[in-house]
Amino acid sequence: MTPWGGTVLQSIELSLSESEALLRAGSTGRIAISTPEGPHIIPVNYSLVADRVVVRTSPYSLLGTHASGTVLAFETDHFDHQQQRGWSVLVRGRGEVITDPATLQAIRQVWPPRPWAAGNRNLHVGIRLTEITGRRLGDGWDVMETLDGHTARAV
Amino acid sequence: MTPWGGTVLQSIELSLSESEALLRAGSTGRIAISTPEGPHIIPVNYSLVADRVVVRTSPYSLLGTHASGTVLAFETDHFDHQQQRGWSVLVRGRGEVITDPATLQAIRQVWPPRPWAAGNRNLHVGIRLTEITGRRLGDGWDVMETLDGHTARAV
Numbered sequence: 001m002t003p004w005g006g007t008v009l010q011s012i013e014l015s016l017s018e019s020e021a022l023l024r025a026g027s028t029g030r031i032a033i034s035t036p037e038g039p040h041i042i043p044v045n046y047s048l049v050a051d052r053v054v055v056r057t058s059p060y061s062l063l064g065t066h067a068s069g070t071v072l073a074f075e076t077d078h079f080d081h082q083q084q085r086g087w088s089v090l091v092r093g094r095g096e097v098i099t100d101p102a103t104l105q106a107i108r109q110v111w112p113p114r115p116w117a118a119g120n121r122n123l124h125v126g127i128r129l130t131e132i133t134g135r136r137l138g139d140g141w142d143v144m145e146t147l148d149g150h151t152a153r154a155v
Numbered sequence: 156m157t158p159w160g161g162t163v164l165q166s167i168e169l170s171l172s173e174s175e176a177l178l179r180a181g182s183t184g185r186i187a188i189s190t191p192e193g194p195h196i197i198p199v200n201y202s203l204v205a206d207r208v209v210v211r212t213s214p215y216s217l218l219g220t221h222a223s224g225t226v227l228a229f230e231t232d233h234f235d236h237q238q239q240r241g242w243s244v245l246v247r248g249r250g251e252v253i254t255d256p257a258t259l260q261a262i263r264q265v266w267p268p269r270p271w272a273a274g275n276r277n278l279h280v281g282i283r284l285t286e287i288t289g290r291r292l293g294d295g296w297d298v299m300e301t302l303d304g305h306t307a308r309a310v
C-alpha cells in the first residue's frame with residue numbers, strides 16, 4: 001500500500017526542564033476530561049504554581065463538577081505553520097480541587113484576580129506535575145525561541 | 156467566599172457557519188482520546204474534507220490503534236493574549252478509519268501528500284461533523300479577523 005502520509009516532521013522528546021520552561025511561560029491550554037459520553041476538550045487559562053498546573057473554573061462547569069479525582073490531560077502547544085515547526089507539552093494526572101488557604105494565597109500572588117471584574121470562576125483545579133511529556137516537531141531549532149509571544153499573562 | 160476568579164471573558168457560542176469556517180481555515184488542532192488510564196491529548200495536522208475532520212497517523216500510534224469506533228474530541232483554537240480574545244471549536248464523534256478509495260482520493264486532492272518525504276502516516280482517521288460547538292471569548296470583535304495566520308496549509 002502506497003503511503004499517503006505527508007511530511008513526517010521529526011517528533012523529538014523534550015527534556016523535562018524544557019517542558020517545564022515552556023509550561024511556565026504559557027498561559028493558555030486545553031484540558032481533556034473523559035465522560036461516559038466520551039472525552040471533552042475545554043480551552044483554559046492556566047498558571048504553573050505550587051507544583052501544579054492550576055486552572056480557574058466555575059463550580060457548575062463540566063470541569064468544576066467532574067474534575068476532582070478524575071484523571072485529566074492538560075496540553076499546551078505552539079505551531080509555526082510557515083516554518084513547519086512546533087512543540088507540545090502534555091501533563092496528565094488526577095484533578096484536585098484546591099482548598100488549602102496557603103496554596104490559594106500562593107496562587108493569588110502569582111496569578112492575581114482582577115478586582116474590577118466580578119466572576120464565578122472561583123474554583124481552582126490543579127494537576128500535579130508528575131507526568132509531563134514534551135515533544136518538538138521539526139528539527140534544528142530551539143523551542144525557547146518561540147516563547148516571545150507566550151509570556152503575556154492572561155487571566 | 157470571596158470570588159478568586161480573574162476576568163470572566165464572555166464566552167459566546169458561535170454559529171454553525173462561523174465554526175465551520177474556522178475549522179476549514181485551520182490546519183492544526185488536538186485530538187483527545189479516552190483510555191483506561193484516562194484521557195490523552197495528541198496534537199495533529201488536520202484537513203476538513205469529505206464532511207469530516209481528517210487526520211493522518213501511523214497505524215502503530217495511540218490514535219492508529221484506538222481511534223476506530225471510539226468517541227474522539229477534536230479541538231482547534233486561537234488565543235490573542237494581548238487583546239484577551241480567542242475562539243475555540245470542538246468536534247466530537249466516533250473515529251473512523253477511512254479506507255474507501257474514492258474518499259481517500261478526495262482527501263489527497265485537498266491535502267496532497269509530499270512525495271519527496273517517506274513516512275508511515277498512512278492511516279486516515281475521520282470524525283464526522285455531527286457535533287460541532289464553537290465559542291468566542293471576549294466580545295465586540297469578529298472571529299474571522301483571526302484567520303490570516305491560519306490559512307497556511309500544513310501537512
